[in-house]
Amino acid sequence: MKEAPESLNFIEQIIEEDLANGFPQEKLRFRFPPEPNGYLHIGHAASICLNFGLGEKYNAPVNLRFDDTNPSKEEHEYVEAIKRDVAWMGFKWANECYASDYFQQLYDWAVQLIKDGKAYVDGQSSEAMAAQKGTPTTPGTNSPHRNQSVEENLDLFTRMKAGEFAPGTYVLRAKIDMASTNMHMRDPILYRIIDKAHHRSGTAWCIYPMYDWAHGESDYIEQVSHSLCTLEFKAHRELYDWYLDQIVDPAKLRPKQREFARRNLSYTVMSKRKLLELVQNKHVSGWDDPRMPTISGLRRRGYTPSAIRKFSDLAGIAKRDNVTDVSLLEFCIREDLNKIATRVMAVLDPVKLVITNYSEGKVEMLEAENNPEDPNSGTHEVPFSRELYIEREDFQEEASKKFFRLSLGSEVRLKSAYIIKAESVIKDSNGNIVEIHCTADLDSKSGTGTEASMRKVKGTLHWVSIAHAIQAEVREYDRLFLDESPDGHEDKNFLDFLNPDSLRVIPNAFCEPYLGKAGLQDKYQFQRLGYFTLDTDSKDGKLIFNKTVGLKDSWAKQNVTPEAKPQAPQPKQEQGKRSALNEIQQIGKKITNLSGEKLEAAKESIAQFAEEISYEELEPLFGTAAKKVGTRIAVAISLGVLLKNGQSRNEAINSFLEAAISDENEILREEAQKPG
RNA sequence: UGAUCCAUGGUGUAACUGGCAACACGUCUGAUUUUGGUUCAGAAGAGUCUAGGUUCGAGCCCUAGUGGAUCAACCA
Numbered sequence: 001m002k003e004a005p006e007s008l009n010f011i012e013q014i015i016e017e018d019l020a021n022g023f024p025q026e027k028l029r030f031r032f033p034p035e036p037n038g039y040l041h042i043g044h045a046a047s048i049c050l051n052f053g054l055g056e057k058y059n060a061p062v063n064l065r066f067d068d069t070n071p072s073k074e075e076h077e078y079v080e081a082i083k084r085d086v087a088w089m090g091f092k093w094a095n096e097c098y099a100s101d102y103f104q105q106l107y108d109w110a111v112q113l114i115k116d117g118k119a120y121v122d123g124q125s126s127e128a129m130a131a132q133k134g135t136p137t138t139p140g141t142n143s144p145h146r147n148q149s150v151e152e153n154l155d156l157f158t159r160m161k162a163g164e165f166a167p168g169t170y171v172l173r174a175k176i177d178m179a180s181t182n183m184h185m186r187d188p189i190l191y192r193i194i195d196k197a198h199h200r201s202g203t204a205w206c207i208y209p210m211y212d213w214a215h216g217e218s219d220y221i222e223q224v225s226h227s228l229c230t231l232e233f234k235a236h237r238e239l240y241d242w243y244l245d246q247i248v249d250p251a252k253l254r255p256k257q258r259e260f261a262r263r264n265l266s267y268t269v270m271s272k273r274k275l276l277e278l279v280q281n282k283h284v285s286g287w288d289d290p291r292m293p294t295i296s297g298l299r300r301r302g303y304t305p306s307a308i309r310k311f312s313d314l315a316g317i318a319k320r321d322n323v324t325d326v327s328l329l330e331f332c333i334r335e336d337l338n339k340i341a342t343r344v345m346a347v348l349d350p351v352k353l354v355i356t357n358y359s360e361g362k363v364e365m366l367e368a369e370n371n372p373e374d375p376n377s378g379t380h381e382v383p384f385s386r387e388l389y390i391e392r393e394d395f396q397e398e399a400s401k402k403f404f405r406l407s408l409g410s411e412v413r414l415k416s417a418y419i420i421k422a423e424s425v426i427k428d429s430n431g432n433i434v435e436i437h438c439t440a441d442l443d444s445k446s447g448t449g450t451e452a453s454m455r456k457v458k459g460t461l462h463w464v465s466i467a468h469a470i471q472a473e474v475r476e477y478d479r480l481f482l483d484e485s486p487d488g489h490e491d492k493n494f495l496d497f498l499n500p501d502s503l504r505v506i507p508n509a510f511c512e513p514y515l516g517k518a519g520l521q522d523k524y525q526f527q528r529l530g531y532f533t534l535d536t537d538s539k540d541g542k543l544i545f546n547k548t549v550g551l552k553d554s555w556a557k558q559n560v561t562p563e564a565k566p567q568a569p570q571p572k573q574e575q576g577k578r579s580a581l582n583e584i585q586q587i588g589k590k591i592t593n594l595s596g597e598k599l600e601a602a603k604e605s606i607a608q609f610a611e612e613i614s615y616e617e618l619e620p621l622f623g624t625a626a627k628k629v630g631t632r633i634a635v636a637i638s639l640g641v642l643l644k645n646g647q648s649r650n651e652a653i654n655s656f657l658e659a660a661i662s663d664e665n666e667i668l669r670e671e672a673q674k675p676g
Numbered sequence: 677u678g679a680u681c682c683a684u685g686g687u688g689u690a691a692c693u694g695g696c697a698a699c700a701c702g703u704c705u706g707a708u709u710u711u712g713g714u715u716c717a718g719a720a721g722a723g724u725c726u727a728g729g730u731u732c733g734a735g736c737c738c739u740a741g742u743g744g745a746u747c748a749a750c751c752a
Contacts, residue, residue, distance in 0.1 A: 007698095013692090034752095037752080135678090137678040181679040194750080210751085212752095231746070233752090266687085314700060316690085320683065320744095321683095323687075323688090325688075328687075328700080334713090338713075343711080372710095372713095405712090414710090417710095419710095459710095460712095461711095528713075551712090558712090
């Protein structure tokens with residue numbers, strides 16, 4: 001058996017390498033370090049799955065650490081939301097940690113830095129410091145306070161902590177290198193004064209550590225072995241390491257930071273700042289609006305943890321910029337829901353259907369499969385009667401043979417019920433159909449095993465009995481933005497791309513009565529429509545369903561109007577020609593791998609295809625890179641054919657052949673000499 | 677104008693120390709189907725950004741370009 005080693009992402013490769021170099025596996029430790037200033041989104045899911053996935057894979061602890069070093073932006077509400085989301089995704093953290101728990105240790109280390117002459121208090125304005133910082137292309141200049149005495153720095157820093165100074169008046173800076181090409185090394189700030197109560201430490205502190213100072217040291221305190229973050233922190237790594245250098249005990253584990261590319265999803269935005277803007281400006285109903293790419297939004301919409309984990313798994317981890325197509329996410333949720341969702345019937349846009357040969361007042365309870373994918377899922381009852389609703393778009397008075405649904409004179413099956421035939425329609429004064437009259441084949445009842453019940457008909461429709469239907473509100477969602485990459489345009493604001501039709505509310509959908517017992521956790525498939533789940537806005541007596549995702553719909557696809565179709569059909573002749581050239585290139589690709597009869601056969605077929613192409617098509621290929629010998633051979637053969645057929649020599653031809661004749665490839669030389 | 681990172685089908689990722697570019701989504705056929713879903717069978721689509729070089733052999737190594745991203749918050 002051929003062993004197919006599962007391929008590792010580059011982070012896993014780094015860990016495997018460390019392990020191979022003697023790093024003890026039991027010391028592996030990871031962390032997921034969100035700042036509690038917003039809700040988690042599908043991009044965070046990548047990081048969560050990476051870190052916790054690594055924890056599961058190597059049986060290593062993973063901490064949930066809140067990077068709460070800035071009380072002016074952080075709130076307890078976010079802490080709770082984040083914990084809920086991570087837990088919902090099915091991960092268990094080893095410890096719940098807070099950077100704020102390390103404030104004293106961080107302060108003590110900072111004092112040590114001052115004593116070591118590695119940090120100083122700067123009392124300049126932020127503008128002055130920014131000016132001294134230089135730019136990425138020009139070095140900065142030293143602060144006038146850079147060489148203050150240790151005593152003075154200590155005194156100032158103590159008084160900063162004591163609350164003697166106003167916010168913005170003093171900062172503690174590391175003394176590194178104002179001329180570094182890395183901006184983060186130009187005497188970065190360790191502490192600033194913030195006059196705000198912290199969600200955990202309250203008013204115990206008025207100086208707060210900056211991210212860089214807190215993060216690496218927190219990793220060190222927790223003995224995190226691999227500190228994984230997104231690529232925008234790459235430039236911070238040098239500082240991360242510098243800070244560690246100042247305080248690390250060689251006997252203890254020294255964390256290392258590695259960076260991966262953040263995951264982007266098409267037709268949405270993935271920055272907390274922008275998501276917050278959507279929430280604050282009421283473009284959505286909140287962080288958990290089902291259109292949001294947040295974990296809580298996806299949950300409310302009906303996504304499952306396993307679908308999100310599958311998505312993270314399929315999307316992978318790498319270092320290049322990416323925009324993953326939402327269709328991958330949709331694939332993941334459909335795949336999961338197909339296995340678990342209970343099949344029911346609901347009509348969103350109803351038209352009345354009367355079965356004229358079915359007794360008035362008669363009601364039958366029919367049996368409907370809960371889930372054909374799961375033989376153990378059982379059945380439930382659906383009431384059937386003379387008057388039903390079907391979907392308006394499932395009926396056309398006259399239809400083409402491609403339309404598998406109901407039309408006058410044609411037969412369809414009503415799912416789990418009878419085969420019916422449309423006989424006539426009743427219209428209102430505007431010509432709108434208000435009723436469809438049909439007859440049922442009363443021997444064709446589903447599941448009876450009669451010959452009539454086994455008949456094959458073109459289509460199957462979903463329906464509900466009018467007398468028994470329960471009403472529900474249904475919310476259908478479309479992409480929040482109309483552009484694939486709404487924040488990818490320098491000249492335009494992402495809000496310009498908001499989709500005005502991202503929410504469609506159907507106030508009165510008709511559902512089969514079974515849905516009356518729906519609970520918030522239940523997943524349903526409204527047959528032929530899509531997957532639905534109860535929204536948290538639902539109350540007793542008021543059902544509200546969210547459409548999680550539609551079923552794949554190949555009918556809708558082939559039904560799009562010709563002008564809406566992406567590619568205009570090419571004229572036939574053109575296509576023929578193009579494919580001839582294409583064939584030549586295809587054969588050429590592999591020609592250097594061939595020999596003997598196969599080689600001769602390949603040359604022959606190139607020559608044949610060459611009969612169909614024009615010189616104008618071929619000429620661009622003269623510029624083919626020298627190393628692509630196969631293509632050049634194919635071009636030489638084709639050119640030979642064209643010349644034989646009367647193409648006259650020109651400079652381009654001559655220089656191409658000249659180069660070919662002096663090439664080191666024998667086949668190419670041979671073919672290039674033939675026309676001569 | 678500097679530093680750093682990245683570049684493989686439409687999209688996202690693979691290709692272990694160089695050996696005929698793979699997987700998934702998407703797209704398109706066909707079969708099955710009481711969901712135009714699912715399932716099954718199959719197809720198209722990439723010379724791995726460009727040009728050189730090393731090598732018997734390069735997506736992978738080297739050089740030079742090109743393109744994109746990131747970096748100058750008392751944010752993280």
